[in-house]
Amino acid sequence: MMKKRWTQSVSRGVAVAVLALAGVVAAPQANAAVQQPYLVCIGSGAEEYNPPITITPQVTSITFTEEYSSCTSLGSPTVTDGGVVYGGPRTANCLVELAAEEPFAANYNWNQGSLESVVAWNEIIRVRALNGTTTITSHGGVIEGLGLGRSVTRTIVLPQLSATACATTGVSSNTGTATLTIL
Numbered sequence: 001m002m003k004k005r006w007t008q009s010v011s012r013g014v015a016v017a018v019l020a021l022a023g024v025v026a027a028p029q030a031n032a033a034v035q036q037p038y039l040v041c042i043g044s045g046a047e048e049y050n051p052p053i054t055i056t057p058q059v060t061s062i063t064f065t066e067e068y069s070s071c072t073s074l075g076s077p078t079v080t081d082g083g084v085v086y087g088g089p090r091t092a093n094c095l096v097e098l099a100a101e102e103p104f105a106a107n108y109n110w111n112q113g114s115l116e117s118v119v120a121w122n123e124i125i126r127v128r129a130l131n132g133t134t135t136i137t138s139h140g141g142v143i144e145g146l147g148l149g150r151s152v153t154r155t156i157v158l159p160q161l162s163a164t165a166c167a168t169t170g171v172s173s174n175t176g177t178a179t180l181t182i183l
Helices: 002-021 163-167
Strands: 039-053 058-073 082-092 098-101 104-110 115-128 134-145 151-158 171-182
Touching: 039 082, 039 151, 058 171, 115 151, 134 171
Parallel strands: none
Antiparallel strands: 039 058, 039 171, 058 082, 082 104, 098 115, 104 115, 115 134, 134 151, 151 171
């Protein structure tokens, strides 16, 4: 009796293998479709510090400006450019930094202000690498306007701060690259 069960299992296995090779048995699909981005924008990100930041931690007012001069959109209406300005007080300095920032919402204007999206950033991680560059990676979602309900990612890379300025008069601004993607 044991021999018969084993033979039936082997026979079924061989039959399935033969049918699969013949294309009769469907194989599971690997990640059916990759979602195409709804909007991808490339530009610059700049921070202004008032008072300027030094090596000593202090509360400073930070104004952050994102300007996207090159946008590609799959949706309608077509988006060609955009940006946002936001900010507020925060403790900052010129030294190595690894921080999670508080969630916030920002109102992005597109096509010279004719369209807008309100993005709720719920995860913002800021890392200052050993080479001095700062990378800000953010994840969130559109809660109002163009792209409503879609997820959003943003990466901003700021260059190394001036060591001389950090040790003396302070750094009043820093400008780098920015990429924003609405999925």
